[in-house]
Amino acid sequence: MNRSSFKGFKKAALSRPEVKAEYDRLAPAYVLRKKLIGIRIAAGFTQEQMARALKTQKSNISRLENVNSKVSPTLSTIERYAHAAGYRLEINFLPETKSNLNHSAS
Numbered sequence: 541m542n543r544s545s546f547k548g549f550k551k552a553a554l555s556r557p558e559v560k561a562e563y564d565r566l567a568p569a570y571v572l573r574k575k576l577i578g579i580r581i582a583a584g585f586t587q588e589q590m591a592r593a594l595k596t597q598k599s600n601i602s603r604l605e606n607v608n609s610k611v612s613p614t615l616s617t618i619e620r621y622a623h624a625a626g627y628r629l630e631i632n633f634l635p636e637t638k639s640n641l642n643h644s645a646s
Contacts, residue, residue, distance in 0.1 A: 573607045576621060580605075583625040593624040 553559045580590050580601075587601040594601070603609045604621065613621075615629075622629045 569612075570607050572613075572618075573605055576618075577605050579622065579625040579627050583627075585625065590621070590624060594620055 554563060580587070583590075585593070587605070588598045591598045591601045603611060604613050604617065619629045
């Protein structure tokens with residue numbers, strides 16, 4: 541599938557309210573994983589090097605960075621990961637939009 545056809549597919553899929561609601565629900569997990577990978581790479585670490593810095597196994601780093609993982613990382617794990625990569629964690633809360641509140645109630 542080329543990029544333009546994927547964009548079209550995504551646009552069509554997100555026009556369906558139930559798909560859009562699920563996409564929005566999963567977005568924070570995707571953003572977190574993308575940021576974890578980004579700071580690891582910015583630090584110049586491979587997954588194996590990050591695992592050594594955290595005194596764990598490479599498979600644990602892979603699982604932590606994998607969006608499809610069924611395990612959610614703890615706040616302390618995310619903090620340790622960020623610190624090992626030379627970052628500090630900052631948490632931000634955003635107000636819900638009216639459309640998000642309507643989808644949450646269903």
